Every structure is written in C-alpha cells, then in structure tokens.
Amino acid sequence: MNAMIVQFTTLVIICQLAGRSAGGEWERQSNIIPDVIDEPCPNVVEVSYGANKVMQGNELMPSDVTQQPTEIKWPADANGLYTVIMTDPDANPQVRQFLHWMIGNVPINAVENGDVLASYKGSMPPKNTGLHRYAILVYKQPGHLAFSSWDRVNALDQNKRFKFNADNFSRTFSLGKPIACNMFRAQSAENARSSADVNRLRAVALCAAAAIFTLVRYYN
Secondary structure, three states, X not given: OHHHHHHHHHHHHHHHOOOOOOOXXXXXXXXXXXXXXXXXXXXXXXXXXXXXXXXXXXXXXXXXXXXXXXXXXXXXXXXXXXXXXXXXXXOOOOOOOEEEEEEEEEEOOOHHHOEEEEOOOOOOOOOOOOOEEEEEXXXXXXXXXXXXXXXXXXXXXXXXXXXXXXXXXXXXXXOOOOOEEEEEEEOXXXXXXXXXXXXXXXXXXXXXXXXXXXXXXXXX
C-alpha cells in the first residue's frame, strides 16, 4: 500500500508539472528564442499573480493578470539594480512586440521601489488571434540609469508600446543579456472560456490514464 501511495504522489507531481520544460528548452520550444532573446536565460524569474504562478509557458486567463504581479523574484545582488520588462511578441506580425510593463533601477526584487518606465498593462489579445506569449525578462544594470532618452509610457499611451524591441532597448542602455526570464500565455477572454473545458478534459484524461496504468502495475 505504501508503494501505491508513493506512486500516486509522484503522479500528482507529474500532473502539476505538465507543460513545464527543462532549463533552456522552454525558450526554444516556445520560440522566445529567437523572437525575443537569442540565448537561454541562466535563471528563471519567479512570478506570481496571487495564487496563479507563471510556469515557463502555462496559460493564464486575462482576468488573472489584470494587475501587475503580486510577487516577482530572481537571484539578485544586494547592491545590484535591475530592469524588468514584460513584452508580447505576438501583438502584430509587422510590429512583433508590444510593451506591457517596464521598471528600471529595481533594487533586490523590490519592483515597487523602481522607476516606472512603462506602466503595467495586462494581457489583451484580440479575439481569434490565438495564444499570445508574454515574456518577462530581468536585466542587471551596469549601475543607476537615468533613462533620459526614454519617454515614460503611461497607462493610456499605446503608440510607444507598439514597435518595442527588448533587445534594442537593452543595447541602447548597455543592459546586456537578461539574467532571468519566464513566460506565460494568454488568449482573449472569449477564446479562453471556450477552450477551458477542452483543456480541463485533456488534463483529466491524461491523469486518469496515468492513474489506471499505476493501478495495473501495482496489482500485477
């Protein structure tokens, strides 16, 4: 009986981790490499929207991400300053990236103490445009930056959010490569509602099949 409990516990963990990939692989599988960055990030930035965690490509509802993350953490130096960027590379085939959030001069994971370079804007994919990717990138700055050549973007300003390019921004301000990143997916609320039941059924079927397999192995 103890062996079966262990097997079922393992099954639960596997189901919880479904869809996650090993380090470096999720960036390539999702085409974040090369659409946003050109090499794997050395660390994963931990991002939470309340009880909803960003897990390297999992799908979140637009209603889950209307407000900026409640928690965001990465391996940070005590005296380091960082820039945090959230960008959507699926906004428009011609535009490519849409800037959703950017905070500069962030000390030790404390985004609330950083400089708002672009106010937070939650996911808003148009209907029937499929799943959009939302990459969250963390760059270590060479020091405190004034970002004087960057015009701050408020909540109502859409124009500068379009045609954003994280790599170009990094080069402009000598940020180098991101030291941590993560990603979630989201689609329009209408499409998310219509696909939610299908996704749940797929997950239930997968776990049920695995449970049956576990039982068969145990009793045989």
